[in-house]
Amino acid sequence: MALPAGPAPIGVFDSGLGGLSVLRAVRAQLPGETIIYVADSLYAPYGERDEDFIGDRTLAIGQWLVAQGAKVLVVACNTATAQSIAMVRERLPIPLVGVEPGIKPAAAQSKTRVAGVLATQSTLRSARFQTLLERYAADCRFLCQPGHGLVQAIERCDIGSAELRALLRGYLEPMLDAGADTLVLGCTHYPFLDTAIRDIVGDRMTLIDTSVAIARQLERVLEQNALRAEPAATVDLPRFCSTSDGAHLQQLAATLLQLDAPVERVVIPSRRTLSLAPDSQAA
Numbered sequence: 001m002a003l004p005a006g007p008a009p010i011g012v013f014d015s016g017l018g019g020l021s022v023l024r025a026v027r028a029q030l031p032g033e034t035i036i037y038v039a040d041s042l043y044a045p046y047g048e049r050d051e052d053f054i055g056d057r058t059l060a061i062g063q064w065l066v067a068q069g070a071k072v073l074v075v076a077c078n079t080a081t082a083q084s085i086a087m088v089r090e091r092l093p094i095p096l097v098g099v100e101p102g103i104k105p106a107a108a109q110s111k112t113r114v115a116g117v118l119a120t121q122s123t124l125r126s127a128r129f130q131t132l133l134e135r136y137a138a139d140c141r142f143l144c145q146p147g148h149g150l151v152q153a154i155e156r157c158d159i160g161s162a163e164l165r166a167l168l169r170g171y172l173e174p175m176l177d178a179g180a181d182t183l184v185l186g187c188t189h190y191p192f193l194d195t196a197i198r199d200i201v202g203d204r205m206t207l208i209d210t211s212v213a214i215a216r217q218l219e220r221v222l223e224q225n226a227l228r229a230e231p232a233a234t235v236d237l238p239r240f241c242s243t244s245d246g247a248h249l250q251q252l253a254a255t256l257l258q259l260d261a262p263v264e265r266v267v268i269p270s271r272r273t274l275s276l277a278p279d280s281q282a283a
């Protein structure tokens with residue numbers, strides 16, 4: 001297949017809109033790079049899916065991005081990283097950068113030695129997350145709370161409704177009552193809830209979002225592999241792609257990132273989705 005002309009892009013992928021928080025940090029850190037972003041919104045949320053499904057989608061989207069000419073893949077999804085990055089890394093011919101909840105920085109910063117973690121059920125149950133806790137939690141107690149319903153709300157572009165705030169209060173107040181002074185945002189969707197979270201926790205908690213650290217890690221990987229783009233006079237808009245109609249991707253990118261760009265609807269078949277109802281694969 002002929003690859004598109006021009007400098008090779010960075011591929012960024014998430015189950016849906018959450019990876020936009022990572023894209024924002026990548027654009028700030030690496031303004032000369034072009035980016036293709038894929039939101040697998042047709043199959044979001046991943047957090048309540050099984051490991052095989054998540055691995056199947058991550059691999060298919062990674063292969064699709066390689067076919068589009070991507071020089072590196074950022075798996076901007078904690079759930080996909082936790083469940084499948086090792087398998088996908090073995091099968092793709094390009095370097096991968098994943099994301100994981102900021103347990104290490106939280107353990108380093110917490111003064112009360114109690115910290116909350118908000119992440120998907122799938123991330124919290126993964127062996128990778130358990131290893132992270134064992135390695136870095138040290139004498140810090142982590143209160144792990146699945147954020148049921150939060151990804152679905154953000155996928156609808158709801159970042160502040162009364163229902164969403166009530167859901168968040170139910171997750172955060174027990175952490176505050178237990179003395180937590182630090183909150184790990186262990187899902188890339190959650191940084192978009194920072195205002196709603198702040199309204200509940202005030203200045204009693206430090207929020208840990210790893211997107212800037214991921215952008216720095218990406219820069220190191222590009223440098224190690226001699227893949228940095230030449231400095232450009234202009235900064236390109238990302239190429240936005242979605243497996244659903246893309247309307248919410250366009251809306252969130254415009255309102256929260258001030259990026260007014262069209263969204264292409266793309267079909268990325270995979271073993272597990274071929275057997276699903278045709279209307280859930282429509283393009």
Ligand code: DGL
Binds near residue numbers: 078
């Ligand atoms: N942004 C994804 C993450 O970081 C959300 C996963 C989901 O779709 O449930 O985990």
